[in-house]
Amino acid sequence: MKIKLGVIGFGGMGKWHAQNAPRAGVEIAAVCDIKEERWSEAEEMGFKLYKSADELLADSEVNTVILTVPNHLHKEMCLKAAATGKNVITEKPAAMNVAELDEMEAACKKAGVFFTAHQNRRWDRDMLIVKKAYDEGLLGNIFTIESKLHSGNGYMHEWHLYKKYGGGMIYDWGVHLIDQALFMIPGVKIKSIYADIKNVLHEEVDDYFKIILKMENGVTFHLELSTYILEYQPRWLVAGDKGTIIVKSFGCEGALYRTGDMLKKLPPQITETVAGPTRQFAPVPPGGIVEESLPQVETDWVDFYENVQGVLDGTEESKIKISEVRRVLSVMEAAWESSKTNKAIIDFE
Incomplete structure (x- = not known):
């Protein structure tokens, strides 16, 4: 068909x-x-x-x-x-x-x-770079993933300004950030959800949120969005016990960072800094951290409709299952409840 x-x-x-x-x-x-x-x-x-x-x-x-x-x-x-x-x-x-x-x-x-x-953001190259690093263990055991989206454009427009129409940023981009997180590490249960949702510039709908998902495998997701942060932080920061990845924007500027041999050989010593003496947080000497290129991925959004065509032809399974969509909506509902009560939702799944 x-x-x-x-x-x-x-x-x-x-x-x-x-x-x-x-x-x-x-x-x-x-x-x-x-x-x-x-x-x-x-x-x-x-x-x-x-x-x-x-x-x-x-x-x-x-x-x-x-x-x-x-x-x-x-x-x-x-x-x-x-x-x-x-x-x-x-x-x-x-x-x-x-x-x-x-x-x-x-x-x-x-x-x-x-x-x-x-859910077109499953085909975003920036997210798929991070997913590849996770799937291939490029960073070792990952303990934190920060997914942040900041804008200086301030106010939303048209029906997005009104609750009754489903406005606000949780419905707009929150659904994408949550879906990307759950898609990135499929099958891993969520232990707890904590959210802080704010109306900074808008009276009726949210324009800032911070959602923290603690996963059963030890990964903690930090999902943050704001329509009014004027100096953007990296789109992704991912850290494991074997390295760190920074992806700065949708344009995928960034790098993978690892510990160099020089850093491993440094003797323990206290260093004087502008903030006073410190050992653990002294500046890393040249060569102590090695920079590598980000892993490469190929992606094309057109795959969405090609997959739908495959489903209708009976040759493929849907890449976006309603059970996955339902899970995202469940997380959104828990986030609203957490922000309202100022309490984490424990044992979510």
């Missing part, structure tokens, strides 16, 4: 899917949007246009839909699409909560249609 995609919601992400999914052989069968200002643009781009989701869902040429509407509409649109026999892809977050997701999954199973979420 060739994917004949209907794009429900022709805003930024809807337009992005319409323009990029064809790289995977996807046919854009139709698009729809309720906003008049988007109609002429869709027609100018050559797409068949509908002015409501119901009209698009009635089109027999469409066999799969991508839901690129505000978060609070995902469940409603998913249930409608499943009832008309369409395969369903939702933008993230797939649902506002676990209960909604369970209802959506049940409806798709009942209708016999495929259901997944577009």
Whole structure:
């Protein structure tokens, strides 16, 4: 079955899917949007246009839909699409909560249609570099992974400003950072979750969070996002007993650092620094730390739709399983509870 995609919601992400999914052989069968200002643009781009989701869902040429509407509409649109026999892809977050997701999954199973979420950040090169280091043991036993995303752009816009529409950064990027963490070390249980979620510039929705996941295998994830930190920290800092990795940004500048032989041979001694005498935190002498290039990975987001095509053809399993999406939503709910009560959620899994 060739994917004949209907794009429900022709805003930024809807337009992005319409323009990029064809790289995977996807046919854009139709698009729809309720906003008049988007109609002429869709027609100018050559797409068949509908002015409501119901009209698009009635089109027999469409066999799969991508839901690129505000978060609070995902469940409603998913249930409608499943009832008309369409395969369903939702933008993230797939649902506002676990209960909604369970209802959506049940409806798709009942209708016999495929259901997944577009977790596109699983194809990010910066994250996959870190995952490769973890999978191949390049840093030895990893004890901490910091995943940070900072912006100086400040205020959010449009429906992202409102709780009732599923606004805020936990729903926007939190779902990505959590999904990346759980994808990076699959099958490892979460021992505890602690979160600090703040409204720094926005009255109604979160724009800062720090989520700490302590994993059963000894790794601690530190997930932090802010829309208003003006000097960015590295996108990734990963430390093990055999080395450290720094990935500075999405552009993947950075390096892998290891202990040089010179550092191993240094005698114990106290060094005078501007902060006073110290032994353990004295400056490392030249040659004490050796810098290596980051591991290389190949990745292309188009693999997402190629995988969906494989699932529909019966030749592949979905790379983004609803059980994984459910786990991410469960972590998000626990993070809100932790921040509200100022207590860690212990024995989470």
